[in-house]
Amino acid sequence: MVCRSPESALDLPLIGLSPGTWLNSDDGMLNGELAVPSNVTRMSRAIKSQSRDGIPQIVYYHRGVGSQGGIVDRVFMGAVGEGLGDAVREAYSFISTNYTPGDEIFLIGFSRGAFTVRAVAGMIGTVGLLTKKGLPYWPEIFKDVTHAHDKHYRPKEPNLPFPNKPRMGPAYREELWRRGMTDLDAMVKAIGVFDTVGSLGLPRIDPLVKIGLQRDQSKEMRFYDTKLGPNIENAFQALALDEKRAAFSPAVWERPPGCRTKLRQVWFPGVHSNVGGGYDDQEIADITLAWMMAQFSPFLDMYDDYIIQQWEENQAYYRERRKKPRPWSFGKIYNSSTGVYALGGSKTRTPGCYYATDPDTGQPTDRPLEDTNEYVHPSVRTRFVLRGPGEEDKGDYQPEALDDWKLVVEYPDGERGAPEIYWKARFKDRNVSTRILPECPLWRVERRLLGMDPEMEEEVMNPPPTSRRQRRSTLGPPP
Secondary structure (H helix, E strand, C coil): CCCCCCCCCCCCEEEEEECCCCCCHHHCEECCEECCCCHHHHHHHHECCECCCCCECEEEECCCCCCCCCHHHHHHHHHHCCCHHHHHHHHHHHHHHHCCCCCEEEEEEECHHHHHHHHHHHHHHHHCEECCCCHHHHHHHHHHHHCCCCCCCCCCCCCCCCCCCCCCCHHHHHHHHHCCCEECCCCEEEEEEECCECCCCCCCCHHHHHCCCCCCCHHHHCCCCCECCCCECEEEEEEECCCCEHHHCECCCECCCCCCCEEEEEEECCCHHHHHCCCCCCHHHHHHHHHHHHHHCCCCCECCCHHHHHHHHHHHHHHHCCCCCCCCCCCCCCCCCCHHHHHHCECCCCCCCCEEECCCCCCEEEEECCCCCEEECHHHHHHHHCCCECHHHCCECCCHHHCCEEEEEECCCCCCCCCEEEEEECCCCCCCCCCEEEECCCCHHHHHHHCCCHHHHHHHHCCCCCCCCCCCCCCCCCC
């Protein structure tokens, strides 16, 4: 609970964080064993308890879905998304309980946690933030929101939170406000997610659905779509270029016409947990963490040296195992297509070429997403051009997701000027509007991390134009 003195006029940042499936790294342990922390956990540790102005930065950390119980419980809960509704309800309730007008709301999540925080943001956009008067009715309101697209839904309590309530929509929302049950002016200052997955943010594994092990909770949880709402000021997503599990297709955001949200979505090398963190080799996760920290640094105060400490810990991991330290962007890409998640088959990701999903059915439509503001990170270029290691360190890095794209490096003002770097579509017959994927710039936190590897820093900052023959890596293969 947040306590304020009556004379205090501080507007507090409220920070909700939710890690990925099976991850409960807030205490450093997973069922009695030392856990490799996700990037959400590491973000929570990087955020200072107070800003430089002495304002408390209040963090709410929700345990990962499937983070408790034995291995069977964790596999089952993680695969079917058991507990997702509870996670959304609890995170929203925390924010509503502690919110005072003027406070700033920040949401950060990975995997199922990414779904959770996106759902919370969607809840705020749909019904605002419930006041003390409205919170007692939160369970019933939650049901009404989650069934907004169910034409056959009949509420068990037709007179809660008020008599003769209509279906969830503008009239419902306005009546909540009229009765003093909600604050419709609450905004999400920034939301950051690592690789939201599934057509609507929730993976569906068809073989499990058919045999009844994955109940169609998607019907209950499909209450938001991939459009950004006007209640979100800033939205950031780190995406895994090399994830191939079909059930883990990314939920890419789009800005609808008139939306003023500042949106950045960036593709990184690696699979789902390379980008979100949690593998033993955290080198790629360090790069994505630095990027996300950079996005939030204008709003939150963080420890400046935290990302360097994380890099040094990963270097120590190499030394402990008598492995040669890897260059920046050459961290191990793991094979994620194992266990229960492999049952859903494989599908190469398609940057710039995703389509809208019908929130009523959960099925893709033929309308391409527009205004997705997608970028490719420089770490993809260096790993590709310098022939870094492929998945499980086998062969050279050849991202199938970019087979239909051509890397272009140009110096329009001569080689003394700044390069223009982008990926240009080779295809001409796809019904999509994206034909160019720019390389995103490196922010201060990222440049500081890159500076730990001077040789690679030169490769990143001064690449040869693609009109020349691409040079081979002099950095050597991984040990």
